[in-house]
Amino acid sequence: MAKIGIMSFAHMHAHSYAACLAQLPDIELAAVWDDNRARGKEAAAQHGAPFVADMKEFLALDTGGVIVTSENARHRKMVEAAAAAGKWVLCEKPLAPDVADCKAIISACRKAKVGLGTAFPVRFSEPVKAVRGMLMSGEYGEMYAASCTNNGQFPGGWFAEPKLSGGGATMDHTVHVADALRWMTGREFTRVYCENGTCLHGDTAVDDVGSLHLEMEGGILISHTASWNRPKSYPTWGDVTMEIVCEKGVIRIDVFNQKIRVYNDDSVKAEWAYWGGNPDLALIQDFVAAVDMRRDPAVSGTDGLKAVEVTVAAYKSAKSGRKIKVG
Amino acid sequence: MNVAVIGCGTMGHLHAATASECGLKIVACGDKYKHNAKVLAEKYGAVASDDSMAVIADPEIDIVVICSPTPTHSGYAIAAAEAGKHIFCEKPFARTVQQCKETMRAARKAKVKLFVAHVVRYFHEYEGMRAQILAGKVGKPGFVKMYRGGLFPLGTDEWFRDYEQSGGVTLDSMVHDIDWLRYTFGNAERVYCQALRRSDPEFVDYSMATFKLKNGVIAKIIGSWAAPGGFHTEVEVCGDKGMLEFNSLETPISTMKRRAPGEQPGTIVPDSPVPKSPYRLEWEDFLAWLYNTRLPRVTPHDATAAVKMALAALDSAETGRPIRL
Numbered sequence: 300m301a302k303i304g305i306m307s308f309a310h311m312h313a314h315s316y317a318a319c320l321a322q323l324p325d326i327e328l329a330a331v332w333d334d335n336r337a338r339g340k341e342a343a344a345q346h347g348a349p350f351v352a353d354m355k356e357f358l359a360l361d362t363g364g365v366i367v368t369s370e371n372a373r374h375r376k377m378v379e380a381a382a383a384a385g386k387w388v389l390c391e392k393p394l395a396p397d398v399a400d401c402k403a404i405i406s407a408c409r410k411a412k413v414g415l416g417t418a419f420p421v422r423f424s425e426p427v428k429a430v431r432g433m434l435m436s437g438e439y440g441e442m443y444a445a446s447c448t449n450n451g452q453f454p455g456g457w458f459a460e461p462k463l464s465g466g467g468a469t470m471d472h473t474v475h476v477a478d479a480l481r482w483m484t485g486r487e488f489t490r491v492y493c494e495n496g497t498c499l500h501g502d503t504a505v506d507d508v509g510s511l512h513l514e515m516e517g518g519i520l521i522s523h524t525a526s527w528n529r530p531k532s533y534p535t536w537g538d539v540t541m542e543i544v545c546e547k548g549v550i551r552i553d554v555f556n557q558k559i560r561v562y563n564d565d566s567v568k569a570e571w572a573y574w575g576g577n578p579d580l581a582l583i584q585d586f587v588a589a590v591d592m593r594r595d596p597a598v599s600g601t602d603g604l605k606a607v608e609v610t611v612a613a614y615k616s617a618k619s620g621r622k623i624k625v626g
Numbered sequence: 627m628n629v630a631v632i633g634c635g636t637m638g639h640l641h642a643a644t645a646s647e648c649g650l651k652i653v654a655c656g657d658k659y660k661h662n663a664k665v666l667a668e669k670y671g672a673v674a675s676d677d678s679m680a681v682i683a684d685p686e687i688d689i690v691v692i693c694s695p696t697p698t699h700s701g702y703a704i705a706a707a708e709a710g711k712h713i714f715c716e717k718p719f720a721r722t723v724q725q726c727k728e729t730m731r732a733a734r735k736a737k738v739k740l741f742v743a744h745v746v747r748y749f750h751e752y753e754g755m756r757a758q759i760l761a762g763k764v765g766k767p768g769f770v771k772m773y774r775g776g777l778f779p780l781g782t783d784e785w786f787r788d789y790e791q792s793g794g795v796t797l798d799s800m801v802h803d804i805d806w807l808r809y810t811f812g813n814a815e816r817v818y819c820q821a822l823r824r825s826d827p828e829f830v831d832y833s834m835a836t837f838k839l840k841n842g843v844i845a846k847i848i849g850s851w852a853a854p855g856g857f858h859t860e861v862e863v864c865g866d867k868g869m870l871e872f873n874s875l876e877t878p879i880s881t882m883k884r885r886a887p888g889e890q891p892g893t894i895v896p897d898s899p900v901p902k903s904p905y906r907l908e909w910e911d912f913l914a915w916l917y918n919t920r921l922p923r924v925t926p927h928d929a930t931a932a933v934k935m936a937l938a939a940l941d942s943a944e945t946g947r948p949i950r951l
Contacts, residue, residue: 444822444832446848492818494836498768499866508769508844510836512820520820522834528769528864544832544852
């Protein structure tokens with residue numbers, strides 16, 4: 300029975316990962332640690348795992364790997380501790396809010412000879428995999444441009460505190476699409492221009508809309524909207540979409556558009572029930588297999604770093620009003 | 627009132643039909659190619675000519691409708707003004723801001739009415755969205771996304787394919803969304819744009835622009851002349867209390883023709899009938915102005931501002947720099 304621990308439930312994705320672990324045979328959520336005791340205790344109880352208040356004690360358990368789902372700015376400290384204890388690590392995205400922290404995370408894991416993965420479930424989405432196949436097959440010829448979105452609802456809490464998040468919607472919702480595009484095209488980002496601001500949640504200290512214009516190797520032009528622009532009344536959490544313009548046609552992908560429209564008088568607002576494959580489950584499966592086989596997870600720490608480099612350049616651009624070189 | 631149509635392509639035919647529905651008489655058609663002028667003129671028993679300047683000068687004409695390629699608009703419009711004719715000009719108003727200004731000056735001097743056909747302001751769905759926004763349904767707007775996409779247009783002599791003439795999708799198509807954006811949310815402070823403008827190996831244009839408005843709204847406008855299939859538009863407006871979404875592919879009617887065995891399957895053709903076409907509404911608005919009953923929804927100043935914004939986007943795409951407006 301492979302044993303996995305979760306470090307911090309600050310990020311709501313931790314709940315999804317815990318639920319995925321519960322679905323997998325021969326896998327156990329062995330323990331929960333959280334620097335917020337009340338939050339950790341509650342989450343542990345909810346997922347039927349013991350809560351361990353002391354981090355040293357938690358890392359001394361016989362777990363093979365840990366999932367780090369803390370606030371962005373706290374990833375580094377936790378990953379370093381986990382790696383030093385010989386644990387395989389799956390780190391929530393963004394890997395860290397700045398490049399130096401990302402590099403420190405990667406080098407700590409390399410030094411400790413443990414596997415490191417970045418949680419980019421979009422790579423495990425069946426529609427994304429299918430579109431990658433179309434692009435790779437050459438059926439559509441050369442790729443010219445894409446217009447993408449990663450919209451979401453306002454998460455509030457620490458996401459809106461710059462010290463903990465490192466930034467707003469541009470930080471939160473650029474990396475998934477940046478990573479997916481790198482993976483789908485096999486190209487790197489070269490330059491970025493970004494216009495962002497606090498457009499919707501006036502009393503917030505971070506940006507809630509980011510409009511990015513990126514360039515990739517080979518002159519591919521990319522527009523991306525990273526936002527928290529979906530209201531509370533929206534029927535789902537948000538979206539990941541791309542319109543990809545190629546030499547021989549156009550591919551449109553709305554990654555989570557496998558939905559059932561649900562109307563329920565108790566909740567009043569309309570809701571979309573998602574019925575497609577669960578990318579989080581595939582992500583966790585890959586991590587567990589990586590722990591088991593002592594290999595690196597499919598999406599590496601370097602992939603996490605590359606996506607953060609795009610985000611960091613985007614913030615530099617938004618601040619300076621100029622196009623910025625990535626990396 | 628007697629109408630002359632200059633430029634007898636798709637829009638020339640459409641405006642001739644609409645003006646005729648409004649009770650106006652189509653008396654002359656001018657086109658660089660006499661054949662094109664003839665095809666349209668025959669429908670209305672009008673005179674066809676390949677000398678558009680002579681058509682404009684004809685004292686019988688009251689209104690000149692300009693549907694020729696963009697760079698020729700101002701020449702015809704100024705001639706029309708000088709001949710004392712009212713002007714109904716297809717968008718974009720002109721190829722340069724200078725041409726817009728010269729045309730406005732000529733119209734003002736001649737005391738003729740000059741209307742630029744920004745028809746999106748008359749689309750029921752766009753008016754509906756604007757009404758929702760003005761009614762506060764999304765709260766204070768903070769983000770706008772507009773999409774307009776279809777085939778690369780053909781046009782006589784394939785003039786759209788000459789980006790120097792047409793300005794590509796950014797000037798010719800996105801100018802619709804740019805105008806509606808400004809009409810609904812106000813003026814822009816700056817723009818950044820990426821445009822494909824490919825002519826080799828494929829004629830495709832795809833343009834992606836971010837406008838930062840003076841009131842803080844961030845607007846993304848995507849224009850596509852890269853779609854191999856049908857035309858469609860999308861709008862999304864997000865505010866601090868809600869959002870609205872529109873997609874023109876959601877229609878009350880969609881049809882699909884049965885094909886003979888072995889033939890390629892037909893495409894689904896959406897249809898959304900309305901009591902009055904937006905073209906009819908813009909003509910009625912223009913005519914109400916001519917009859918001195920009210921000012922139209924679009925002024926030449928608006929049309930100039932839209933050209934200015936679209937050209938700034940093209941300038942940004944060219945230089946890779948944001949352009950201050």
